């Protein structure tokens with residue numbers, strides 16, 4: 573395998589007619605890391621991946637691969653390989669010819685390309701199926717053929733567009749583990765597009781959360797989860813309550829906001845002086861079912877829904893001007909003192925668990 577390369581994206585935009593799909597994003601992906609581009613449909617993640625691959629022209633900005641500016645190079649000369657969502661296998665060719673295809677395009681002689689294809693099939697544990705056609709394989713096996721086909725070009729970076737989306741839920745989790753193992757053993761830079769926060773958390777060293785053509789946050793999974801940069805990230809990653817309100821007091825260590833027609837909430841952090849409203853986040857699993865004492869913050873609300881999830885129970889609460897406040901508690905704690913929809917409950921959390929969120933461009 574060739575050396576892994578870092579990828580630098582410098583002020584890259586993609587404009588289709590009047591649509592700005594990617595809006596001047598900048599990002600460094602370290603060599604040998606597993607990076608997930610994460611975001612809802614239409615946020616620009618596929619366009620970003622295709623610009624790195626060279627399958628889409630770059631409207632403005634630069635893409636560098638291992639310090640080489642590849643902005644104007646065709647896909648085959650960039651040192652990247654792409655694995656497509658649909659795998660794009662040739663139905664009439666057996667696995668060896670499918671995997672060897674790009675070597676044939678390069679004019680490499682038949683014995684050499686067959687030998688290299690067999691080595692790749694061996695790496696993917698597909699050797700016994702070498703003479704089969706794609707239709708004679710399971711979804712997981714087809715995915716491994718597509719991987720073998722991308723890796724045979726010895727890329728410095730592998731680009732994967734929703735590689736697990738065609739698989740059923742069980743296979744998805746198994747192949748996810750295989751992808752991570754493969755990336756670690758090859759030490760290659762992987763850039764993987766997904767709209768699943770769970771998939772990104774499970775795989776990535778670096779999660780890049782995108783929204784509306786911009787990067788909301790680029791950080792390791794734990795940082796994204798523990799310290800979401802913006803309200804969008806907190807909502808998209810899930811497991812956070814986001815409360816928005818008017819700033820009514822600024823203290824040395826934090827800010828008090830007032831929710832429309834409702835309660836006041838303190839959170840750590842200072843929004844910029846120009847900001848009149850702020851968003852705060854509180855993790856759903858850091859809320860307790862008890863009245864706040866002098867060291868804690870909280871609210872009292874009415875339970876609207878109770879969902880048993882196995883190890884945990886999820887409660888939805890309305891109160892203090894906040895709708896759908898979510899509380900996740902251990903099943904044992906819940907069943908020790910169950911509560912029902914319609915009941916009023918006091919909720920509390922410690923000061924350190926309420927944080928002021930940032931806003932893009934501020």
Ligand SMILES: Nc1ncnc2c1ncn2[C@@H]1O[C@H](COP(=O)(O)OP(=O)(O)OP(=O)(O)O)[C@@H](O)[C@H]1O
Nearest residue numbers: 588591593611612613614615616617618619620767
């Ligand atoms: N060839 C195209 N022509 C015009 N608009 C396009 C084209 N490709 C993408 N777009 C638009 O650019 C925006 C970003 O699309 P992109 O495919 O990059 O998003 P995405 O985050 O990958 O979405 P998905 O998860 O649905 O694939 C969308 O508004 C989309 O409609």
